[in-house]
Amino acid sequence: MLRPEQMRRLLIAAPKGEIDTIIRELYRHNVYHIEDFVPESESPEALSIGHPLPEASDAASALIKVRAIENACGIDPDNVEVREKLPASKVRAMIRTDLPAILEEVEGLVGSRSRLEARQKEHEQRAKELEPFAAVPLDLELYRGYTRFTVFTGHIAHDVVIDVPHEKYFSDKVDGNMIVVVVQTEHREQVERTLLDVGFQVIPVPEGTGAPADHMRAHADEVQRINGEIAAVNGKIASVCDRHTDFLVACDELLTADVERAEAPLRFATTEETFITEGWVPDDRADRIQEALERATNGRIYIEELEVDDDARVPVEYENPSFASPTQVLMDIYARPRYAELDPTLMVAIVFPIFFGLILGDVGYGAILLALSLGLRKFLKGDEGRMLLKVLSIASISSIIFGILYSEIFGYALPWPALIFSRHLNIGASAGGHGPEITGLMLLAIWIGILHITLGRILGIANARKFHHGRHAKKAIIANAGWIGTMWGILLMIWAFYAIPMMPDLTGFPVAIAVGVVLLVAGILGIAQENPLELVEIPTIISHVLSYARLVAVGLSSVAIAMVVNYIAIGMMIQPQLEAITPIGVIFIIFGVLVLFMGHALNTALGLLGGGLHSLRLHYVEFFTKFYKGGGKKYNPFGMKSKFTEE
Amino acid sequence: MVDVGMTLEMVEASQLGMRALGAALAVGLTGIASGIAEMTIGSAAVGATAENRDVFGLVLLLTVIPETIVIFGLVVALLLLF
Incomplete structure (x- = not known):
């Protein structure tokens, strides 16, 4: 700990x-x-x-085979649920007896699949080549075999007039248009020039006889048939993979261990x-x-x-x-x-959910996120993802608790008034009550900031001994104490000049000013004795503390979105129609329900991002910079x- | 500048309007500023994530750092309005 x-x-x-x-x-x-x-x-x-142990190469080559099969099957050992543990000796025996057969079977199936795919591609290509010719009412054998005539076939920008005796077919039904011109060979050059002037592009005539449309249909049928065959092969591969998944992941694990062991002497x-x-x-x-x-x-x-x-x-x-x-x-x-420094995980584990709840304090959204984090646990198999989900579920429980305190559910009030500060904004026609207690909330956030940052600096003092030795350690300790002194000195002076609610009122005590000034000056000296350049960072005392105002601001914006969605969907669209139901009214109601769901879904996502990222950021930027180095x-x-x- | 024809209610109403305008400016302008700042960070973040999936968490965080600007704007606006 x-x-x-x-x-x-x-x-x-x-x-x-x-x-x-x-x-x-x-x-x-x-x-x-x-x-x-x-x-x-x-x-x-x-x-x-x-040197690696002698069994290294055998294990490695077997592992490559196993990985190849896993690849073909799309098996990722990280995402496989454990059904039963296989005994290692049995797996070893099966690697010798069964693995080659499985490899052969899978390789054969994958090979036949790629052959089928190649054939399918070929038929598709043929059909594509034939497509322009299907637009012309000529059989394929009519395009070739002339001695005294030349045939032009190709794409062209638009129809042209040819001023020699000719036979011409034009179609704009295909992409890039299609033109077929037959002329006597002696006019060939003249016609070619005419055609090239309007962007003529030659298309070679496909092999074969008969009507191109019939050929195209035949090719399309063939593609369909091969599709069916590929699906059948895929089904076979899937069933083989499914049958052997347990064995394959066990092999992978066993062989990976063998390889790691065999290669250990390299270290x-x-x-x-x-x-x-x-x-x-x-x-x-x-x-x-x-x-x-x-x-x-x-x-x-x-x-x-x-x-x-x-x-x-x-x-x-x-x-x-x-x-x-x-x-x-x-x-x-x-x-x-790092090994020597304090591990703040415990503090983050306690404070992060509190910040999250303060921002997204809503029973409804908290419940959705809790259900989501519990439900996704089945689908997310990686360790990191599961840990994130656990963090999210703790945070959403905190969100529900704060929702009860704030008396909020999807932007509506629960049957009781807010137990702590109210965040109910006056949005919509039915708004009433005394509105949100912004000042109170804001001061609460500032207090959290002051305490959190002071805690950070105290941890900085504790860490100073671990990072530095001798005189430098003492300097670092004094500098950290200096930062605390400067902050509290400024605070004391503010309190001595202004009476602020929820904060000590020191306006009657001039001595507070004196103490504040002493703390401030001593603090600045403390900071400067370690490194005078650090003095330029002094304004961050104020900006970092004010940054905690996001706990209120981000939360209020999500409340506002929820209330606006409710007002638009229910107040403006659904409720007025319910009073006298008409056919158009029903459409309005359906649309209103849609808006309601979309709006709250969006707000849940925003709340998750806002609550999570901003709480995290307060830790990383405002808290950790005071004491934490990391890099272990x-x-x-x-x-x-x-x-x-x-x- | 003082218009003699103005009643107390009109003055109060225009003060309220000015406050709302000020709040709107505070949120709107800071929103634009955050947007501009996040634009560059965001595009760099997407590039970095494409190179290396592992930095996703870190760059997501870097992207929200300029959001502080708009949050200060929102705080000012809330204080103006309530």
């Missing part, structure tokens, strides 16, 4: 004979994050990169007889893996715990209570925390959680 998981740095050295056992053991435990070995020099005495340092690897293990599991390794190798292994010197090299794994862990996906979008490496243990197979 508030810190990433503690890591220990292990160095493992063992004779090469044990490499297979050790890799297997490490892979099985799935906790060891390998630090890739980078050779420093090329000299023969230095350590060199290891180790080796000498002639031994190998060395360095890596990271979570603190609570370090002892267990050390014991397991020693047992597996009968003590023919040397493990040393090294000191952690540079926190940028340590892989980072979150450690959060389960309700906060989905929020890690929001952290990863920004940056994973992801903890990626060597191993795999088997989904489809079991040992």
Whole structure:
């Protein structure tokens, strides 16, 4: 909590004979994050990169086959639901016996499909070539075989007059028009010039005899027939794939594991007889893996715990209570925390839903989003997507709670008055009541901003020790305290001059001005002693605090849209028609219902975007910039959680 | 400039109108400004997403950053009206 998981740095050295056992053991435990070995020099005495285990190439080539079938079938192992776990030994046996047959079957089917598609293309092409000729009432054999006549066939811009004896057919029924001219061969050049003047383009006469239209129809029928055949082949491919999906994903998993294991030595340092690897293990599991390794190798292994010197090299794994862990996906979008610094995931997990609810406080929209996030869980299979949906469902529950407090459902009031600040705008003819309490809401937002930013700066003080050492750490702490001092100094002075509702009234206490000035000056000095250039950032104190006003503004705009939609759809279109129903009135009512649904659907989407993005932005831009650096490496243990197979 | 024929009601009504006009200007102009700012960011964001799908979350966020301008406008307008 508030810190990433503690890591220990292990160095493992063992004779090469044990490499297979050790890799297997490490892979099985799935906790060891390998630090890739980078050779420093090329000299023969230095350590060199290891060679892959002998089974690497077999496993890799089998994996390529499996992936090829998966590709043809459109199977993505990430999106496959686990039906039952297959035992690894059975899968291994099936890879030898069944896999070649499946590959052959799928390859055969895919091959015949592409042959059919090629034939279909050919027929389509032929039909297209024949199309212009179908517009001319001539059989194909009449176009050729003359000795004393020349035949011109082609596209042309418009009909032309030819002043030699000729036979001519023109049609504007096809794209680019069609012209056929037959003249005696001695007039050929003259006619050609006439034709070229109006943009004549030659089309070669297709092979064959008989009426072109009949040929076209035959080709179209053939295309239809092949379409049917392709559909049949597709059906066969789908059924083969469906039958073997479980086996294929199990193969994929098993072989991927084999390849990863076999290629692990590429990440180790080796000498002639031994190998060395360095890596990271979570603190609570370090002892267990050390014991397991020693047992597996009968003590023919040397493990040393090294000191952690540079926190940028340590892989980072979150450690959060389960309700906060989905929020890690929001952290990863920004940056994973560094090993030494505070992990703010927990704070984001608590504050983000509150901000979301403050913005989109509406029982109706909250319920829609909750249903959506629960419903989509079935369709979204990726880990990240699921985590986002969990964040969304927590946020929408908060939205429902705030909806009850604001007394809002789809822009209408619930049967009770708003329990906190009212956001009911005066929109529409039936509007009443005393309207929204904008000032109260705005001041609430400002208060949230002041506290949130102060929290950020306090965390900045806590982080300063982790980022810097010695004198610089002290400077950073003073600078952060300076920022807090400057902000509260300004606040005290404002309170001393103006009486603001919901804020302390210090107008009667001149001493507050003095305290404010002292805090302000001390704060500015505190900021300047770290870096004088930082002083140009002082206006951000005001702009960042005011930025929290979006909690109110974005929320009010979504309330306004909801109320306007209700007013247009119900107040203006549906209700007046209901009083005396006429045939035209029914159309109005249907249209009104349509407007109502479209409007609220749009507003739900806008509310999701507005509520989500703006809450997130307040965290990323206003909160994180005060203390958070990020940029930690992801903890990626060597191993795999088997989904489809079991040992 | 003072028109002698103006009654108190007329003055009040025109003040109300001016306030509404001011609020409209505040939202409208800041809206245009945010739009212009988001235009460039948005096109760059789409380009970046086409190159690399992973940055989608980040660029979506960058795109909404200029929205602060219009939110300030909206805040000013709300304060003017209520």
